[in-house]
Structure formats: structure tokens, C-alpha cells
Amino acid sequence: MTAYSNSDAARDLRPALDKAPAGAVNGEWFFITEQAGVASQTGGYMYADGSHVAEGNHAFQKVREVVEKLEASRVQPFNKVMVHWTRSKIPLIRGRVTVETLFDETIVPRGPQDPIYEIAALARRAFWEKYGSVSDGFTVERDDSNVHNQTKWFGPHRRVLNIKRNTTLTLATDGLSTPWAGIADPENGVGCELFMELDASNMISQQIDDWAHLLITLGDLVADGYQVAADVENYGAILFCALTNEYNPVTRIILSSDSRRIDNLPFGSVPLIRVTPIAESEIAHLDQSDEWASSAARHALAERQIAI
Incomplete structure (x- = not known):
């Protein structure tokens, strides 16, 4: 032309x-x-x-x-x-x-090879190494990604870290705070990471895998409604979702704020959000009519002596 x-x-x-x-x-x-x-x-x-x-x-x-x-x-x-x-x-x-x-x-949209993704991953790993021994592997679910290597979390990382300290096992999402692929917005993904603490003294590997894959599913929900982190910060704790029968006797998930933040990410720090599975009996007698049933969620955590 x-x-x-x-x-x-x-x-x-x-x-x-x-x-x-x-x-x-x-x-x-x-x-x-x-x-x-x-x-x-x-x-x-x-x-x-x-x-x-x-x-x-x-x-x-x-x-x-x-x-x-x-x-x-x-x-x-x-x-x-x-x-x-x-x-x-x-x-x-x-x-x-x-x-x-x-x-x-x-x-200019970030491409699939942008070094910013690895910078985010290294920052998260360095954070968790302060709290235990971080496994070299990941629990990960890989679906088809687009030309920018986006997963359901809008970046290339959609996985769970395994951190062991004595008999406590911490599972943590590893990718919700990775900057989104395919765009240039200066944001650390959806601006949070999820974690849950388990007593691993009597857990078999299949149970650990089940909880890790549940954490990936919860990450999908948080990524899909990316104001969840702001709601947790606002209410302290929220009754987030129900669980399928395979997780009985626990039936519900509470998301709550944690005092720690992951620093040194590409665009600042992000908060941690604690995931707590609870039984229906822990909240059945409580009023759940307020936003996100936050009062019931906070009460259940207080009974477990979990600070928010």
C-alpha cells in the first residue's frame, strides 16, 4: 500500500x-x-x-x-x-x-513471556519461606489458555503452594496477585491471595490434594468477582460459599482478613485472606440476614479463637 x-x-x-x-x-x-x-x-x-x-x-x-x-x-x-x-x-x-x-x-499488553510474572511468583515464595518449608512443586489445574497465557485468574499462574511447619500445613493460592496478562493495568491481579491452615498430623496425601483443589476453585470465584478482597477488608469476615457433600461435616467457607501482607510484588503489596471451612451447626443459630452474613462469620471465627 x-x-x-x-x-x-x-x-x-x-x-x-x-x-x-x-x-x-x-x-x-x-x-x-x-x-x-x-x-x-x-x-x-x-x-x-x-x-x-x-x-x-x-x-x-x-x-x-x-x-x-x-x-x-x-x-x-x-x-x-x-x-x-x-x-x-x-x-x-x-x-x-x-x-x-x-x-x-x-x-502495551503484557505478553506471555513478560518477566513481571516470575517477579510476582518469587515475591510470594519468599514471603511463605518465612513461615515454613515450601514444597518445590505445585498443585495446579491447567485449562486451555489464550494467546496471552491467561488462566481463569487472568494471568499465567493458577496454582497452590504447600508450606509445612511442624504439624501445620498451609495451602496458599499462588497467582491471584500475579499482574493480569494481556493488559497493561498496574494492578497485582485481583489484589489478594487465599490461604488455609490444616493439621497435617493425620492427613493423607489425597485429602491434601482435595483441599488444594478446593482452594483453586475458591480462587476462581474470587477472580470472577474481584471485589471480594475489598468486601473482606470492609467486613472483616464474610460467609462466602457452601461446600458439596464430599466435604462433610464442614459445609460452608468463611473468608476473613489476616494481618499479614505479601510485599515486593510488581505493584505494591496485597493482603492475605484466610479460608476457614466450618460446619453448619456453628452458625445455624445465628442471624445471617446482614451483608455476606458477616456477623455470623465473625462469631464463628471468635468461637474458634481465630483473630480478624
Whole structure:
């Protein structure tokens, strides 16, 4: 294709943008090319006082067309396009149009090989090594991932760590705080990790595997409703979900806040959320009508002498 420059785009836009609604004196449009499957376009015409004009949607389509031509021409790499239009103060003279393109590295989606993922994993492992012996292996469930290697936790890690100290076994999710793959947002995933403590003195390996896979399932639920961490912080403890019959006599899961945080992650620290399986009898006599049945959850934890 023949090279298509910014000045070519401005020339093509001028006749269309000059069809501005009455009273519009300038306009600006911002286009972000496809990032992780999504492109966006904002902007419009404005009055002299800076307020936006409700009309003039024809400009969006025309801006989109010239952006497509600029992308096809590939004169230089870009992921943002800025279009500015100013009405001429002289009658019958066309307005002034400028088209700028730039490459903004901060919005480039993270690819499957980005080193940020391993940085997050190393930070979590270093944290848990302070509390026991961390197994070299993982409990992990691998489903088909997309081109960015995303799992159900929106990053490449969807696994559980095994930490042993004396007779206490800690199982901890390892990946909810990994920055999401395929986007560039400066966030540590869903901003938390889950853990549960078990008495391993009489547990067989199959029981440990069952609890670890349950923790992965709970991680899926937390990732799907990623405001859960904020709710736990707000209420201290929440009655999160029910368990299937195979986990009898425990029937419910409480998620509660923990005083510890995992530091040195790519975008700051994240809190730990304790997972506590309980029997129905521990809360059956309690009022569960408030948000997340948080009062009942806190009472059950207090009976077990678990601080929140």
C-alpha cells in the first residue's frame, strides 16, 4: 500500500470535520488502537466555553477510517491517534486539522513471556519461606489458555503452594496477585491471595490434594468477582460459599482478613485472606440476614479463637 501519512489523514478529515454542528468552534478525538482485543475512541465537538456538543457523531466514523488507513500503511508504529480540529474564523475557509500519532509503551499488553510474572511468583515464595518449608512443586489445574497465557485468574499462574511447619500445613493460592496478562493495568491481579491452615498430623496425601483443589476453585470465584478482597477488608469476615457433600461435616467457607501482607510484588503489596471451612451447626443459630452474613462469620471465627 502507498504510504499514508498524518498529513494525508488530516487532508482527508478536513471536509468531514468542517461539517460541524452550529456553534462548535473546535473538536478533539482520541483513538487507542486494539489492545488485548479492545479498541477505544472518545471525543467530540466543543463550544467556545469548552462544553461538549451533543451532535456530530459522523466524525467518529471518519476518524476511524483514517486510523485504519494509518495502521495499514505502517509508516511508523503507534497505538494512539489524536485528532484536533479548529473552525476557521474566516467565512468559507476550511478549518485547521492536525493528526498526531504516538506509541505509548504503558498501554502495551503484557505478553506471555513478560518477566513481571516470575517477579510476582518469587515475591510470594519468599514471603511463605518465612513461615515454613515450601514444597518445590505445585498443585495446579491447567485449562486451555489464550494467546496471552491467561488462566481463569487472568494471568499465567493458577496454582497452590504447600508450606509445612511442624504439624501445620498451609495451602496458599499462588497467582491471584500475579499482574493480569494481556493488559497493561498496574494492578497485582485481583489484589489478594487465599490461604488455609490444616493439621497435617493425620492427613493423607489425597485429602491434601482435595483441599488444594478446593482452594483453586475458591480462587476462581474470587477472580470472577474481584471485589471480594475489598468486601473482606470492609467486613472483616464474610460467609462466602457452601461446600458439596464430599466435604462433610464442614459445609460452608468463611473468608476473613489476616494481618499479614505479601510485599515486593510488581505493584505494591496485597493482603492475605484466610479460608476457614466450618460446619453448619456453628452458625445455624445465628442471624445471617446482614451483608455476606458477616456477623455470623465473625462469631464463628471468635468461637474458634481465630483473630480478624
